[in-house]
Amino acid sequence: MARATTESKMPLSPTTGEPMSTIARRSIGALWAFIVMDVSGTLALIISYSYLWALNVNDAWAPPGAKLDAAQTDETLPKASDVTFAPEWPFWAIFAGVVVATIFMWFAYKRLVAGHKGEAIAAATFSLLLSGALLVAQVVQIISFEFKTSQGAYASAVYALTASNVVHLTLVCFLLIGIVNRTHMGLINPVVAYQARMMSIWMTWISIAFLLGAVCTTLMLESPNTDPAVFGTFNVS
Amino acid sequence: MTIAPPRTTRRSSTTSRTSSRTGSADAARANRGGAGLKQDGGGRGGSGAVARVFGNPVPQPPQHGKPGGLLRHLNLGTALLLGSVMALGFGYLANRLTKSGATDATFAPLAPEYIYLAGLFGWTLGFSIGIGAFDGPVRWLLGRELTHADAEYLAGKNLGWQRYFKYTTDHKVVGIQYLVAAMVTLGFGGLLAMLIRTELGVTWAEVFTPSIYNSIIGTHGIAMIIAMIVIVMGPVGNFIVPMMIGARDMAFPRLNALSLWLFVIALVCLISSLFVGGVQDGWSVYQPLAAQSPPGMLGYQMTIIIFAISTGVASVNLIVTILLMRAKGMTWVRTPIFVYGVFGAAIMGLYAFPFYQYSQLLAMSDRILDTSFFVPLQGGSVWLYENLFWLLGHPEVYVILLPSTAIMLELMPVFYRKPLFSFNFAIAGIVGVVALSGLVWAHHMYMTGWAPSANYPFMLSTELISIPVGFLVLVAIGTMWRGTVWTRLPVMAIYALVFNKIIGGITGIYLSDVPVDQYMHGSMFVVAHFHYMLMGAGLFGAMGGIAYFFPKMTGRMLDERAGSIGLWTAFAGFQLTFGSMFVAGLQGQPRRVLQFDDLFNISNWLSTIGAFVIGLGMLIFMGAIISSWIAGKKAPANPWGSKSLEWQTPTPVPLENFEVLPVVTSRPYDYGVPDPYDAKMLADEKAREKQTAKVAV
Numbered sequence: 001m002a003r004a005t006t007e008s009k010m011p012l013s014p015t016t017g018e019p020m021s022t023i024a025r026r027s028i029g030a031l032w033a034f035i036v037m038d039v040s041g042t043l044a045l046i047i048s049y050s051y052l053w054a055l056n057v058n059d060a061w062a063p064p065g066a067k068l069d070a071a072q073t074d075e076t077l078p079k080a081s082d083v084t085f086a087p088e089w090p091f092w093a094i095f096a097g098v099v100v101a102t103i104f105m106w107f108a109y110k111r112l113v114a115g116h117k118g119e120a121i122a123a124a125t126f127s128l129l130l131s132g133a134l135l136v137a138q139v140v141q142i143i144s145f146e147f148k149t150s151q152g153a154y155a156s157a158v159y160a161l162t163a164s165n166v167v168h169l170t171l172v173c174f175l176l177i178g179i180v181n182r183t184h185m186g187l188i189n190p191v192v193a194y195q196a197r198m199m200s201i202w203m204t205w206i207s208i209a210f211l212l213g214a215v216c217t218t219l220m221l222e223s224p225n226t227d228p229a230v231f232g233t234f235n236v237s
Numbered sequence: 238m239t240i241a242p243p244r245t246t247r248r249s250s251t252t253s254r255t256s257s258r259t260g261s262a263d264a265a266r267a268n269r270g271g272a273g274l275k276q277d278g279g280g281r282g283g284s285g286a287v288a289r290v291f292g293n294p295v296p297q298p299p300q301h302g303k304p305g306g307l308l309r310h311l312n313l314g315t316a317l318l319l320g321s322v323m324a325l326g327f328g329y330l331a332n333r334l335t336k337s338g339a340t341d342a343t344f345a346p347l348a349p350e351y352i353y354l355a356g357l358f359g360w361t362l363g364f365s366i367g368i369g370a371f372d373g374p375v376r377w378l379l380g381r382e383l384t385h386a387d388a389e390y391l392a393g394k395n396l397g398w399q400r401y402f403k404y405t406t407d408h409k410v411v412g413i414q415y416l417v418a419a420m421v422t423l424g425f426g427g428l429l430a431m432l433i434r435t436e437l438g439v440t441w442a443e444v445f446t447p448s449i450y451n452s453i454i455g456t457h458g459i460a461m462i463i464a465m466i467v468i469v470m471g472p473v474g475n476f477i478v479p480m481m482i483g484a485r486d487m488a489f490p491r492l493n494a495l496s497l498w499l500f501v502i503a504l505v506c507l508i509s510s511l512f513v514g515g516v517q518d519g520w521s522v523y524q525p526l527a528a529q530s531p532p533g534m535l536g537y538q539m540t541i542i543i544f545a546i547s548t549g550v551a552s553v554n555l556i557v558t559i560l561l562m563r564a565k566g567m568t569w570v571r572t573p574i575f576v577y578g579v580f581g582a583a584i585m586g587l588y589a590f591p592f593y594q595y596s597q598l599l600a601m602s603d604r605i606l607d608t609s610f611f612v613p614l615q616g617g618s619v620w621l622y623e624n625l626f627w628l629l630g631h632p633e634v635y636v637i638l639l640p641s642t643a644i645m646l647e648l649m650p651v652f653y654r655k656p657l658f659s660f661n662f663a664i665a666g667i668v669g670v671v672a673l674s675g676l677v678w679a680h681h682m683y684m685t686g687w688a689p690s691a692n693y694p695f696m697l698s699t700e701l702i703s704i705p706v707g708f709l710v711l712v713a714i715g716t717m718w719r720g721t722v723w724t725r726l727p728v729m730a731i732y733a734l735v736f737n738k739i740i741g742g743i744t745g746i747y748l749s750d751v752p753v754d755q756y757m758h759g760s761m762f763v764v765a766h767f768h769y770m771l772m773g774a775g776l777f778g779a780m781g782g783i784a785y786f787f788p789k790m791t792g793r794m795l796d797e798r799a800g801s802i803g804l805w806t807a808f809a810g811f812q813l814t815f816g817s818m819f820v821a822g823l824q825g826q827p828r829r830v831l832q833f834d835d836l837f838n839i840s841n842w843l844s845t846i847g848a849f850v851i852g853l854g855m856l857i858f859m860g861a862i863i864s865s866w867i868a869g870k871k872a873p874a875n876p877w878g879s880k881s882l883e884w885q886t887p888t889p890v891p892l893e894n895f896e897v898l899p900v901v902t903s904r905p906y907d908y909g910v911p912d913p914y915d916a917k918m919l920a921d922e923k924a925r926e927k928q929t930a931k932v933a934v
């Protein structure tokens with residue numbers, strides 16, 4: 001009886017006539033399926049990074065300047081290359097920013113469900129602005145990498161992971177604009193709040209993706225394979 | 238499947254009864270501009286208009302312009318136009334921006350690569366805009382909700398034949414669109430197959446140059462793989478599954494349309510690759526060879542990147558639809574086996590396709606951006622490519638096999654008029670295949686030297702997967718046993734499927750053994766094996782499914798005489814082609830080569846003759862489909878006397894499928910099992926019980 005009473009207050013979908021709670025269940029189900037897809041894709045990148053890091057094929061994992069070389073450490077000789085691993089702090093800073101943005105989105109959802117539309121919009125807007133700033137920061141980080149794409153497998157893998165971050169953040173920004181606008185218009189409201197919930201869940205996954213990337217790019221730098229097989233070297237004698 | 242009389246005149250759930258009583262109250266609240274939001278002072282911005290949706294009054298959002306909005310003006314024509322214009326425009330821009338004389342690391346000119354890739358991007362973006370794929374996201378962003386009138390327009394109501402050339406959301410329309418697109422892809426791949434067999438049959442001369450032959454091989458492979466993935470999941474999965482589970486449509490109709498049109502975009506990318514050097518490295522396009530191939534490789538990569546999105550979106554849609562939209566009373570035990578097959582295939586597609594997609598993204602990045610994922614000299618690894626590729630590559634074959642096998646199991650109770658031999662074993666087979674499919678991929682890599690110590694665990698897992706596959710064959714054979722067979726065209730396809738699957742399965746076990754694979758790897762034996770599985774089981778199963786569901790999908794009966802002649806002609810040709818190919822492989826003929834020793838001539842002549850017989854058979858079958866579709870005998874609603882829900886709808890199927898959503902009370906395969914609701918049966922049963930009680934006393 002209580003359930004029927006709750007569902008009797010639930011608006012109906014204008015297209016199918018079903019209760020919005022039914023639409024919400026389906027949409028959240030679909031979101032989890034999309035997250036599974038994205039997990040696979042992210043794992044493909046993480047596997048690529050880890051695999052190449054572990055193999056260190058042709059001793060070409062690290063950027064040229066990162067390899068320990070007597071010539072590199074001898075101050076009297078010109079450095080073979082200054083190009084080394086990317087600084088670690090930006091990865092963690094961006095990850096931290098994503099976490100904060102996610103927390104604000106959850107806060108926005110909770111306040112909306114509690115009936116405080118103004119606070120919900122404010123929190124979601126902050127999350128949007130922060131995500132936008134993080135997107136810019138991520139692009140700046142990519143532009144400022146010292147290494148080129150052709151300078152080792154590490155460089156390639158880092159570019160791929162950070163490019164994935166850019167795609168994720170772009171999608172997050174697009175969705176947050178929609179969330180803020182629709183909340184403002186009343187389309188997302190305390191009774192029909194599932195889209196805000198979906199956004200919060202999605203951003204939680206994005207935070208995990210950023211974490212995985214940050215772990216790889218900061219804790220997995222020097223390859224453990226210090227005596228790699230060398231392929232394709234031709235000696236002309 | 239017994240359908241109990243629904244409890245309401247319109248909806249069968251208590252929820253709906255409650256909703257319909259309060260529907261007018263909701264509408265009144267909406268008219269006052271709020272729906273439980275008084276404390277915020279906001280509302281859903283309702284227009285005050287109310288529409289009757291399946292008998293219930295439902296408040297509507299504001300209607301912006303005519304129903305359908307911008308989509309009224311968009312169709313396949315606008316998509317082709319905008320796609321072509323943007324392809325040319327992007328290509329022109331790329332040409333202007335590329336430095337003259339720029340080359341890549343292998344000294345190949347970069348301009349053709351950039352121009353072609355830019356053209357592909359332009360085509361993809363332009364076609365998507367032109368067909369209306371972005372209408373949904375933009376509407377959502379701007380808060381312009383769809384009204385019921387919009388939804389009906391999008392579903393193609395009153396649009397006649399034009400709905401097949403638009404971004405139509407009705408699952409039945411999408412199913413037909415998929416059928417046509419899949420048949421076009423099959424025809425394209427089949428034509429290439431004829432060219433391959435021509436080259437291999439003409440053993441005294443070279444018909445094509447090696448590079449053209451290689452590109453025919455590679456394009457044929459990927460075209461057929463794509464066609465086979467789509468041929469059952471697309472037409473039958475889309476058209477039939479919602480009706481089979483008692484739903485009005487898929488969970489996300491607009492995503493359904495998106496998956497179809499992305500498939501069309503991908504198909505054009507693939508065909509275009511033939512004109513810029515083709516795909517010369519087989520369908521698996523191993524690195525680093527693929528990195529050195531002509532620009533056509535970019536077409537392949539773009540095809541896969543887009544097709545993976547299409548398949549992923551379709552998988553999400555199918556999974557949510559099957560999980561959450563089954564009719565009341567349709568417990569898992571009462572769910573048709575075809576739904577299980579499609580569900581299993583969708584799950585595999587969901588987790589596995591991103592690996593394939595990313596393998597191509599990274600390969601494209603190596604080509605265009607000079608990264609080194611797969612370039613050993615710069616720290617990359619070709620084994621990484623192979624692992625990423627085969628992580629999908631093997632589940633993919635089960636994405637092809639499961640739906641066609643499940644169709645076979647779906648048909649058999651209908652035409653043998655007895656329950657499925659063991660529904661539980663069939664489920665176990667499907668679950669086993671899905672579970673193990675992700676654990677066998679490296680049996681494609683025994684000879685790569687990747688991880689020799691891993692060869693034997695993968696050998697074990699590969700041999701283990703033959704068990705659940707075997708369950709499915711055994712259930713089929715058990716269902717035939719002591720059944721009263723009604724021999725119609727779909728049943729003939731079952732025989733063909735079972736025969737081919739047994740041969741393909743057994744030869745797969747040979748190949749799963751590392752020592753045998755050491756000899757057989759890269760030979761025509763492997764080619765014959767996977768053709769027996771993917772074509773012999775996959776395609777013949779699909780033909781059976783199409784023959785079975787043809788009356789419901791088209792409203793016409795398929796010409797059985799012509800269809801049977803086509804099927805058996807193709808079957809005979811198939812045995813000749815691939816039986817001879819086994820012999821060639823055992824003799825030692827390698828695959829993907831156009832010049833070979835005279836030792837293999839006889840096998841190749843026989844295979845080529847067989848291939849042309851297949852071509853003839855398929856043309857006859859295709860002709861039967863087309864002629865029956867145009868002028869075949871009108872089909873009754875349930876020509877096969879099936880108990881499943883999709884056959885309880887009228888033909889042609891109305892837009893909403895069911896006027897009243899059904900309630901399911903029994904299994905779908907209880908042919909010959911007394912109907913528990915049959916009044917006479919109940920009375921007889923009571924009388925028997927009384928008699929038994931008297932005797933006991």
